[in-house]
Amino acid sequence: MKILKTDVGRHSPLDDDNVVHRVYRTAQVLNVLDALARLLVHKIDGSGQVFAVGIVPPSLTQASARIIISENSDVTEAAKNHARHVLQGLHAARKLVKQELKGGDSPPPPLWNRISGFIPTDITDPSLHKLAEIETVVVRYSWLKMCKRFRKANRHTAFFTVYDAILAHNAEDAALKSLEAQYGWPQADDFREEFVFLGQVLRELDKALQQPLSDEQIGEVQSDKQIGWVRSALADVHVSSKTLRARMPKVSDMCAAYHADLLARSNAQGKAKADFAQDIDFNHWIDKVLSTYTDFRQLRRIIGSPTLDAVVTEEIEITSVVQSPAEAFVFVTVDNLRDALGTNLGVDDDDLSDFLRKRFQMDERVKVRGCIHCECAVLAELNSIRRMGDAIISYVGVSKPSCSVSSEYFATYRKVTQQDMQTTRGTHDQVYPWRCLSRTTLPIGRSARSCRTCCDPSSWPRL
Numbered sequence: 001m002k003i004l005k006t007d008v009g010r011h012s013p014l015d016d017d018n019v020v021h022r023v024y025r026t027a028q029v030l031n032v033l034d035a036l037a038r039l040l041v042h043k044i045d046g047s048g049q050v051f052a053v054g055i056v057p058p059s060l061t062q063a064s065a066r067i068i069i070s071e072n073s074d075v076t077e078a079a080k081n082h083a084r085h086v087l088q089g090l091h092a093a094r095k096l097v098k099q100e101l102k103g104g105d106s107p108p109p110p111l112w113n114r115i116s117g118f119i120p121t122d123i124t125d126p127s128l129h130k131l132a133e134i135e136t137v138v139v140r141y142s143w144l145k146m147c148k149r150f151r152k153a154n155r156h157t158a159f160f161t162v163y164d165a166i167l168a169h170n171a172e173d174a175a176l177k178s179l180e181a182q183y184g185w186p187q188a189d190d191f192r193e194e195f196v197f198l199g200q201v202l203r204e205l206d207k208a209l210q211q212p213l214s215d216e217q218i219g220e221v222q223s224d225k226q227i228g229w230v231r232s233a234l235a236d237v238h239v240s241s242k243t244l245r246a247r248m249p250k251v252s253d254m255c256a257a258y259h260a261d262l263l264a265r266s267n268a269q270g271k272a273k274a275d276f277a278q279d280i281d282f283n284h285w286i287d288k289v290l291s292t293y294t295d296f297r298q299l300r301r302i303i304g305s306p307t308l309d310a311v312v313t314e315e316i317e318i319t320s321v322v323q324s325p326a327e328a329f330v331f332v333t334v335d336n337l338r339d340a341l342g343t344n345l346g347v348d349d350d351d352l353s354d355f356l357r358k359r360f361q362m363d364e365r366v367k368v369r370g371c372i373h374c375e376c377a378v379l380a381e382l383n384s385i386r387r388m389g390d391a392i393i394s395y396v397g398v399s400k401p402s403c404s405v406s407s408e409y410f411a412t413y414r415k416v417t418q419q420d421m422q423t424t425r426g427t428h429d430q431v432y433p434w435r436c437l438s439r440t441t442l443p444i445g446r447s448a449r450s451c452r453t454c455c456d457p458s459s460w461p462r463l
C-alpha cells in the first residue's frame with residue numbers, strides 16, 4: 001500500500017506501509033516540511049519572506065534526496081546553504097545515534113530520554129553535542145526574525161507592564177481586585193511561582209536577543225555564548241509557558257483584560273496613548289517568540305524517524321525554483337468598466353474615461369500584476385518530477401498559509417490530475433496579485449476560471 005500520498009512511478013522506500021501507521025507517518029512528514037519552510041525565513045525587510053518547500057525521496061535513478069525550494073523572490077544562497085547544512089547535520093546526528101545503538105553491551109539510553117530542555121554545546125555526549133551545534137546554527141540564521149517577532153508591535157513591553165503591575169500586587173488596584181474576583185488570580189501560589197519564572201526568562205531573552213545594527217553584522221556579533229543564552233532562555237520559556245497554561249488556561253485572557261484596563265486608566269488620566277493594541281493575544285505572542293525553537297524541535301524528529309530516514313539522505317540536492325510569468329495584459333475600457341460596475345452607476349462616460357486616463361496613463365492595455373506564488377512553483381516542479389516517473393511526496397511545506405487563489409489552484413490540480421497534493425497550512429482566504437505558470441491544455445475548473453479576471457486567459461498552467 002502506498003503511503004504519504006506518494007504518486008509512484010518507480011519504487012520508493014516510502015511505499016511500504018499499512019493503514020495503521022499512515023496518519024502518523026503523514027503527520028511526521030507534513031510537520032517537518034512545514035517547520036523547514038519557516039526555518040528558512042531570515043530576512044525582515046520588504047514585504048516579508050515566504051518560502052515553499054517540497055521533498056523528493058531518493059529513487060533508483062537519484063541517490064540523493066532532493067529539496068525543492070521556492071521563495072516569493074529569488075531564492076537566496078543563504079537559504080539553500082542553510083537547508084542543506086541543517087538537513088545533512090541531522091542526518092549525521094542520526095548516524096551517530098545508530099552507531100550508539102550498535103555500541104556493544106551497554107548502549108546509551110534512547111536519545112530522546114537524554115534530552116531535558118537546554119543542551120549546552122560543551123556537552124560530551126556526541127549525539128547531543130551535534131544537536132546543540134545544529135540548533136546554534138538555526139538560531140544564528142533566524143536571529144533577525146526572532147528579534148522582530150519578540151518586539152513586534154511592542155507586545156513585549158505590554159507583557160512586562162502587566163507583569164510588573166501584577167507582581168506589585170497593590171491592594172488598592174481596582175483592576176486587580178476585579179480579576180481576583182473573576183478568576184481567583186493571582187492568589188494561587190503555584191500559578192504565581194510559574195508566572196514569576198516566565199517573566200524572568202522572557203526578560204533574559206529580551207536582554208540576550210539584541211538586534212544587530214545592520215544585516216552585515218548578522219553572524220558576526222552573535223557569539224556562540226550569546227546564542228547559548230538565547231537557546232537556554234527559549235527552552236525555559238517553552239517549559240514555563242506550557243506549565244502555566246496547563247495550570248491556568250485563561251492566563252492570556254486575564255493578562256489581556258488587565259492590560260486593557262491599565263491602558264484605559266492611562267488614557268483617562270490624559271496620558272499619551274500607548275502604541276500597542278488593547279486586545280493582545282499573549283499566547284500568540286509567546287508562540288511566535290518560540291517558533292524557531294519549536295520548529296527546530298519538529299525538524300530534529302528526522303533523527304528518530306524511520307519514515308524520514310527513508311527521505312533524508314547523507315547528500316542533499318537543493319533545487320531552487322524561480323518562475324517568471326510571461327507578460328500579460330488586460331484591456332480596460334469605459335465599456336467593460338461600466339459592465340463591471342453595473343448599469344445604474346450614475347456616472348457618465350466622460351467621468352469614467354477621465355478616471356481611466358488618470359489611473360492607467362491613457363493606455364487601455366493594462367499590465368497584469370503579480371508573480372507566481374512559491375507553493376505553485378514547487379507544485380509545478382513536483383508535478384514535472386512525477387511525470388518523469390519518480391516518486392514524490394505530495395505535500396508542499398509553506399512558511400505562511402496560502403492565499404485563496406493558490407489554494408484554488410491546488411484544488412484544481414487535485415481535481416484534474418486526481419493527485420492529492422496539499423500544502424501544509426491551508427489558506428488565509430485573502431487575495432493577492434497572482435499569476436499562472438505557463439500555457440496549458442488543462443481543463444479549467446469553475447473556481448479557477450474566475451482568475452481570468454486578473455490573468456491572461458491564454459496563460460493557464462501546463463500541469
Ligand SMILES: [Zn+2]
Nearest residue numbers: 373402403406
Ligand atoms: Zn498565493
